[in-house]
Amino acid sequence: MARYAQRLKDQAVARLLPPESAAVDTVAHELGIGVATLERWRAEVLGAPRTERTWTAVARWEAVIATAALNETAKSAWCREQGLYLSDLEAWRDQAIAAGPPQPRPGPDPRRPARIEAAFRSSNARCGAKTRR
Numbered sequence: 001m002a003r004y005a006q007r008l009k010d011q012a013v014a015r016l017l018p019p020e021s022a023a024v025d026t027v028a029h030e031l032g033i034g035v036a037t038l039e040r041w042r043a044e045v046l047g048a049p050r051t052e053r054t055w056t057a058v059a060r061w062e063a064v065i066a067t068a069a070l071n072e073t074a075k076s077a078w079c080r081e082q083g084l085y086l087s088d089l090e091a092w093r094d095q096a097i098a099a100g101p102p103q104p105r106p107g108p109d110p111r112r113p114a115r116i117e118a119a120f121r122s123s124n125a126r127c128g129a130k131t132r133r
Helices: 006-016 024-031 035-047 057-067 072-082 086-099 114-127
Strands: none
Touching: 006 024, 006 035, 024 035, 057 072, 057 086, 072 086
16 A cells, blocks of 8 residues: 655645646546545545634734735635635624724823813822823
């Protein structure tokens, strides 16, 4: 029984899956690997549980930004490299859009003139009270 490098297996299976979706016979002939072997490798990949990676909110946002300008083929390839489904990426994008722009941090009270605000802060500082910034 022949032993194949994991890299060769990954490349062969990647050709069998979208976006290329090459025929098993074609890939088997080109690589000199049996059809049954390729079908078994593909079944293992498709049947294996997804490896769960914890994606933080920042990592999800960075993924959305990194793939925003890519076409569907490149986006699919990026998702395969990261172990994601394209639907995950689209859901993250939709969540980011639904969340809207970040809310501004509260600042000084806009109804108070600047000199009154400064006097208020200095009097609170002398009293030992904490001011909001």
